[in-house]
Amino acid sequence: MKFRTSVPIIEQGPKIDHTSKILLVGSCFVENIGKKLDYYQFQNLRNPFGILYHPGAIYNFTKKVASNYKYEEKDVFFHNEQWHCFDAHSCLNSSTKDALLFKLNEGLKETRYFIENTTHVIFTFGTSWYYKDVKSNLPVANCHKMDQKNFKKELLSIKEIVNYINSVCQDLLTINSGLKVLFTVSPVRHLKDGFIENQRSKANLITGIHQFLESEKIKDSGTYFYFPAYEIMFDELRDYRFYAEDMIHPNSQAIAYIWSLFTDAWIAKSASGLFNSIEKIHKALAHKPFNKNSEKHQIFLKDLDKKIKNISKKIPLNNFKRSSL
Structure with a gap:
């Protein structure tokens, strides 16, 4: 049983991707x-x-x-x-x-x-x-x-x-x-x-x-x-x-x-397929460490840098903010 009406959404094109x-x-x-x-x-x-x-x-x-x-x-x-x-x-x-x-x-x-x-x-x-x-x-x-x-x-x-x-x-x-x-x-x-x-x-x-x-x-x-x-x-x-x-x-x-x-x-789809990876990077950038100088946090930063470099190969724009880390 349906409890609401849905507006029909038609796929359109040309699609928007990261080169758009x-x-x-x-x-x-x-x-x-x-x-x-x-x-x-x-x-x-x-x-x-x-x-x-x-x-x-x-x-x-x-x-x-x-x-x-x-x-x-x-x-x-x-x-x-x-x-x-x-x-x-x-x-x-x-x-x-x-x-x-x-x-x-x-x-x-x-x-x-x-x-x-x-x-x-x-x-x-x-x-x-x-x-x-x-x-x-x-x-x-x-x-x-x-x-x-x-x-x-x-x-x-x-x-x-x-x-x-x-x-x-x-x-x-x-x-x-x-x-x-x-x-x-x-x-x-x-x-x-x-x-x-x-x-x-x-x-x-x-x-x-x-x-x-x-x-x-x-x-x-x-x-x-x-x-x-x-x-x-x-x-x-x-x-x-x-x-x-x-x-x-x-x-x-x-x-x-x-x-x-x-x-x-x-x-x-090629662009939306990257959304999950981009979301993970944003969440990592928002992370507040207890100790910025700890070995664990340095490993975390290296892993984050690797993720940003990998995603940067797939998209022309990179506006990830790293200043808080």
């Missing part, structure tokens, strides 16, 4: 998946401008990457003793104007260079709601805690979302025509917008993505895909025990489960 290069852009769920990719030693770049919640902000980012845009003084502003940019998350805020401009321009350069060799791009859309700067009439990625009277809140229509997706994909393909693009909708609820408003927002995102995907199926491009992270969270994991304390974000157990299904769909 993955760009991740979007909401905080991108950070969750990105941390898993980091842990299992995949080559990835995520959110160079910090978390971007809505398709308009992502479009603005990719447009500037594709056009080799250079940020200047007119693009930043001083508020609450820090320099900000409406195109980026507050994690890029800086105490000096030059420092912020450097971060922004280096972020664009790094992203463009990475895209030139990228195999997969993962976009996670968080919300259809966005804020438009009243002065410029342009959408912002982040309001940076400025007075709300400076902004107008609007809901992206399905047509606008489709148009943004089209533009984003064209920007990417002008840099690298061979990459594959994977869309997801974040399972994080944006309840500050309101319960009904959050549902309207997610519905527009899902419909917009699938209208775009259906149009691409007609072309048979084989470039664009969808992974049902949102559907897994709200169908299979429809219980508050799978939420963090804020009752909004998925907890570690939910993230691990969604990652396991993502692995089934997208990760090559």
Whole structure:
């Protein structure tokens, strides 16, 4: 007897392995998946401008990457003793104007260079709601805690979302025509917008993505895909025990489960076959010895070094942290 429904997961390809290069852009769920990719030693770049919640902000980012845009003084502003940019998350805020401009321009350069060799791009859309700067009439990625009277809140229509997706994909393909693009909708609820408003927002995102995907199926491009992270969270994991304390974000157990299904769909067996060895190395690196100078611990370290050398022959990236040993 079944006590829950399961979201069908279809194997997709080309698969992600340790030679793949993955760009991740979007909401905080991108950070969750990105941390898993980091842990299992995949080559990835995520959110160079910090978390971007809505398709308009992502479009603005990719447009500037594709056009080799250079940020200047007119693009930043001083508020609450820090320099900000409406195109980026507050994690890029800086105490000096030059420092912020450097971060922004280096972020664009790094992203463009990475895209030139990228195999997969993962976009996670968080919300259809966005804020438009009243002065410029342009959408912002982040309001940076400025007075709300400076902004107008609007809901992206399905047509606008489709148009943004089209533009984003064209920007990417002008840099690298061979990459594959994977869309997801974040399972994080944006309840500050309101319960009904959050549902309207997610519905527009899902419909917009699938209208775009259906149009691409007609072309048979084989470039664009969808992974049902949102559907897994709200169908299979429809219980508050799978939420963090804020009752909004998925907890570690939910993230691990969604990652396991993502692995089934997208990760090559040659790569997932190394997960157990990588996990053992991480656990060994987290080990706290009673006596660092003991003979037993020195044997342990030699064995650990051997394991790291062996795994390094199979993967191009090696970001194992040894500093604590």
